[in-house]
Amino acid sequence: MADFDTRIDYYPTHELNGIKYRRGHVLPFGATIVPNGVNFSIYSSAATSCTLVLFKKNAPQPFIEIPFPNEFIIGNVYAMIVFDLDLENLEYGYRMDGPYEPEKGHRFNKEIVLSDPYAKALGGRDTWLAEPNWDRLYPFRSRLVFEDFDWEGDSPLDTPIEDLVIYEMHVRSFTIHPSSDVKYKGTFAGLKEKIPYLLDLGVNCIELMPIYEFDEYEHSKTDPNTGELLVNYWGYSTLNFFAPKSGYAATGKYGMQVDELKTLIKELHRNGIEVMLDVVFNHTAEGDHRGPTISFKGIDNKTYYMLTPEGYYYNFSGTGNTLNCNNPIVRNMVLDCLRYWAAEYHIDGFRFDLAAILGRSQDGSPLSNPPLIESLAYDPVLAKCKLIAEAWDAGGLYQVGAFPAYGRWAEWNGKYRDTIRKFLKGDVGLVGELSQRVQGSPDMYQLRGTTAGVNFITCHDGFTLYDLVSYNEKHNDANGENNCDGNNDNYSWNCGCEGETDNQDIKNLRTRQIKNALAILMVSQGVPMLLMGDEMARTQFGNNNTYCHDNELNWLNWELKNQNAEIFNFARHIIHFRKNHAALRMKDHFQNRDYKQTGFPDISFHGTQAWNADWSESSRIFAFMLDGGHAKNGTANDDTIYVAMNMYWEALPFELPKLSAGKKWYVAVNTAMQPPFDFHALNEEPMVENQNSFTLGERSVIILIGK
Amino acid sequence: MSFSVKSEIKENVAIVTMAGDLDSSTAPQLHEEIKKVVQENPKELVLCVEELNFMASAGMRVIIFAKQKLGSAASLILVKPQEQVHETLRMTGLLHSITIVDKYPE
Numbered sequence: 001m002a003d004f005d006t007r008i009d010y011y012p013t014h015e016l017n018g019i020k021y022r023r024g025h026v027l028p029f030g031a032t033i034v035p036n037g038v039n040f041s042i043y044s045s046a047a048t049s050c051t052l053v054l055f056k057k058n059a060p061q062p063f064i065e066i067p068f069p070n071e072f073i074i075g076n077v078y079a080m081i082v083f084d085l086d087l088e089n090l091e092y093g094y095r096m097d098g099p100y101e102p103e104k105g106h107r108f109n110k111e112i113v114l115s116d117p118y119a120k121a122l123g124g125r126d127t128w129l130a131e132p133n134w135d136r137l138y139p140f141r142s143r144l145v146f147e148d149f150d151w152e153g154d155s156p157l158d159t160p161i162e163d164l165v166i167y168e169m170h171v172r173s174f175t176i177h178p179s180s181d182v183k184y185k186g187t188f189a190g191l192k193e194k195i196p197y198l199l200d201l202g203v204n205c206i207e208l209m210p211i212y213e214f215d216e217y218e219h220s221k222t223d224p225n226t227g228e229l230l231v232n233y234w235g236y237s238t239l240n241f242f243a244p245k246s247g248y249a250a251t252g253k254y255g256m257q258v259d260e261l262k263t264l265i266k267e268l269h270r271n272g273i274e275v276m277l278d279v280v281f282n283h284t285a286e287g288d289h290r291g292p293t294i295s296f297k298g299i300d301n302k303t304y305y306m307l308t309p310e311g312y313y314y315n316f317s318g319t320g321n322t323l324n325c326n327n328p329i330v331r332n333m334v335l336d337c338l339r340y341w342a343a344e345y346h347i348d349g350f351r352f353d354l355a356a357i358l359g360r361s362q363d364g365s366p367l368s369n370p371p372l373i374e375s376l377a378y379d380p381v382l383a384k385c386k387l388i389a390e391a392w393d394a395g396g397l398y399q400v401g402a403f404p405a406y407g408r409w410a411e412w413n414g415k416y417r418d419t420i421r422k423f424l425k426g427d428v429g430l431v432g433e434l435s436q437r438v439q440g441s442p443d444m445y446q447l448r449g450t451t452a453g454v455n456f457i458t459c460h461d462g463f464t465l466y467d468l469v470s471y472n473e474k475h476n477d478a479n480g481e482n483n484c485d486g487n488n489d490n491y492s493w494n495c496g497c498e499g500e501t502d503n504q505d506i507k508n509l510r511t512r513q514i515k516n517a518l519a520i521l522m523v524s525q526g527v528p529m530l531l532m533g534d535e536m537a538r539t540q541f542g543n544n545n546t547y548c549h550d551n552e553l554n555w556l557n558w559e560l561k562n563q564n565a566e567i568f569n570f571a572r573h574i575i576h577f578r579k580n581h582a583a584l585r586m587k588d589h590f591q592n593r594d595y596k597q598t599g600f601p602d603i604s605f606h607g608t609q610a611w612n613a614d615w616s617e618s619s620r621i622f623a624f625m626l627d628g629g630h631a632k633n634g635t636a637n638d639d640t641i642y643v644a645m646n647m648y649w650e651a652l653p654f655e656l657p658k659l660s661a662g663k664k665w666y667v668a669v670n671t672a673m674q675p676p677f678d679f680h681a682l683n684e685e686p687m688v689e690n691q692n693s694f695t696l697g698e699r700s701v702i703i704l705i706g707k
Numbered sequence: 708m709s710f711s712v713k714s715e716i717k718e719n720v721a722i723v724t725m726a727g728d729l730d731s732s733t734a735p736q737l738h739e740e741i742k743k744v745v746q747e748n749p750k751e752l753v754l755c756v757e758e759l760n761f762m763a764s765a766g767m768r769v770i771i772f773a774k775q776k777l778g779s780a781a782s783l784i785l786v787k788p789q790e791q792v793h794e795t796l797r798m799t800g801l802l803h804s805i806t807i808v809d810k811y812p813e
Contacts, residue, residue: 057731086731088730088731088734088763088764088765089731089732132795146768147776148768148772149800150771150774150800150801150803150804152803183794184798188798189798191796192798249798250798250799251795251799252765254764254767254795255763255764256761256763256764256767256795256798256799258769259764259798259799259800259801260798260799260800262800263798263799263800267800273747329733579796608789618806
């Protein structure tokens with residue numbers, strides 16, 4: 001036995017029913033394995049007493065309850081080391097006693113066993129949608145996690161953010177469909193089997209929709225029309241911020257979800273793919289005053305939640321409660337959590353759901369210098385993680401372009417999405433704004449550079465790309481809310497018929513519009529994000545808010561890859577095109593001048609006449625040229641790239657800018673053409689016949705290379 | 708649940724044979740056995756698991772423990788794991804550092 005087994009500071013001083021324990025360490029919070037025992041530490045600002053409750057795994061009743069003696073309490077922290085526990089077979093929780101005075105913010109109830117906010121794994125939803133025992137004492141049970149994973153030298157990739165192509169995905173949806181052809185469908189292990197697909201597509205970062213443990217049964221109900229069970233499918237409702245979703249692991253039922261997730265991350269890194277997590281720090285699964293008491297509410301309600309003066313829950317998240325992120329205690333928990341994921345899971349970045357909430361003070365008002373957002377920006381552990389804000393909330397705070405960035409934060413560029421959508425469907429008056437968006441929105445991010453914006457046209461919220469060109473209106477009846485849920489401002493156009501059609505002209509136009517969208521996204525400065533399945537024209541049949549469906553509305557049908565091979569091939573090409581051309585991946589904004597003395601400005605704007613863009617109100621055309629000598633702000637060399645967009649309903653001739661002597665224009669992309677002429681692989685681009693003019697088909701995009 | 712484990716050491720090779728279910732209630736037995744054999748610094752640790760029906764997290768942790776105790780110079784060999792055991796090791800990333808064979812000696 002090792003020497004430390006006999007050290008005096010790990011000697012038990014107390015005993016209850018044969019269980020030995022002693023005073024613990026106040027830090028770190030949570031349950032930590034120490035020599036011969038486990039250190040338990042938890043805090044509450046208002047509890048009057050606390051009891052540690054220990055269960056054997058899945059046992060109906062605890063095997064012991066140990067009240068914290070007064071001498072184990074330092075400040076508001078309760079700390080205890082318990083010896084000789086069977087670590088593999090242990091579940092723990094706490095009872096907190098204190099006042100039940102909701103008007104003062106207190107909701108203590110010592111009858112309830114509470115899960116630890118710092119638990120590293122949570123039992124109770126071990127297998128996806130397995131029917132739980134609804135009567136069980138303590139449904140969501142804190143468990144221990146071992147830190148013995150072999151990372152084999154792995155570390156986060158630290159890819160420059162301007163070089164990322166982000167793929168937003170849902171772990172279960174990606175492989176649960178029978179067509180996925182993986183062994184462990186809907187799991188981390190299944191995702192791992194699809195790494196070759198991600199490499200082929202060309203994405204180098206996956207952003208996982210929530211993988212913190214959540215309750216898929218939360219607010220579940222039966223659809224009265226279909227009899228189908230509607231569930232909390234997306235998981236934007238956290239039970240515990242440190243525990244991975246067990247139901248997303250094929251080995252979750254054996255308690256190995258942590259190992260399976262780490263194995264996935266290690267393998268993704270080995271293939272050059274970063275992992276970003278969509279994290280939901282704006283609310284929890286405990287709902288409002290009618291919701292269940294699972295953890296935070298019973299431990300320190302007033303600390304963890306923003307409360308009205310009457311003791312009810314502020315609802316800036318639209319989901320019942322609001323996490324009190326700028327309380328220093330909660331702020332530290334968020335920091336501890338993200339540090340844990342960065343250090344123990346090698347996560348490369350985080351996307352913060354409804355991040356504007358993180359900038360609200362404890363009474364809900366927006367702060368000019370929000371401490372949490374600042375702390376995250378300057379944190380030494382998170383120093384190389386990408387931090388991306390969804391810079392709005394459900395309480396009406398919209399900060400796109402104005403999110404407090406501290407030189408670090410990026411944000412989902414909602415204005416990019418809206419501008420591109422409107423331009424695509426032929427709206428007028430947009431060319432000026434469009435030019436800003438494809439340049440990386442210098443009007444919004446003048447001092448922050450192009451990488452402040454994550455460009456996207458679609459994301460999990462709203463229409464898929466196929467639905468964007470197939471539906472004018474949302475069709476959300478299947479959600480059981482009388483089509484009242486989901487966004488009404490979709491800026492979508494169905495191309496002539498609402499939904500599915502046999503009309504070949506409409507189908508062709510939709511295909512072309514999808515290609516137009518993908519092309520514009522991948523030639524825009526900033527960080528592009530593609531929604532899972534858009535590369536193969538996934539449909540949600542017009543449903544723009546599929547949060548509750550564990551069915552084909554969300555599942556990726558892999559047969560679409562063959563059915564829509566034309567779109568897949570194009571998407572794959574345009575992603576690789578971006579990766580092959582450094583001029584598309586600037587970090588700093590264009591200067592609109594020739595600072596490298598190449599004879600051309602870094603970017604120039606054109607129309608049907610070269611050097612003369614049509615900025616007029618009625619314009620539906622736009623062209624720009626990137627000088628390859630200014631690629632990566634003059635630090636790399638690339639071909640000249642000319643992009644022209646014609647969203648007018650007739651073909652138009654575009655005069656081409658003259659290249660320097662000896663160079664010629666070649667066609668890389670022309671969405672007006674059918675395969676195999678819609679794109680051409682690197683170094684196989686055909687020369688443009690007429691070097692002075694190119695006729696763009698109706699509603700189409702071309703990309704030319706000058707070399 | 709039934710579980711049995713026995714071990715022998717021959718010419719610097721430790722052979723541990725187990726049968727039954729390896730979970731949190733039975734893993735300590737394997738843990739003790741592993742502790743015993745690695746004291747002899749074997750150059751190979753062979754786990755005969757053909758009769759092992761099931762492995763949970765606790766069992767996997769013992770295999771990680773064995774790997775750590777052996778060090779990188781010695782090899783860990785698993786003989787004919789059943790599907791659940793094999794797949795669990797695969798999904799949790801352990802297969803990288805283990806050699807799987809159909810019989811030992813080959």
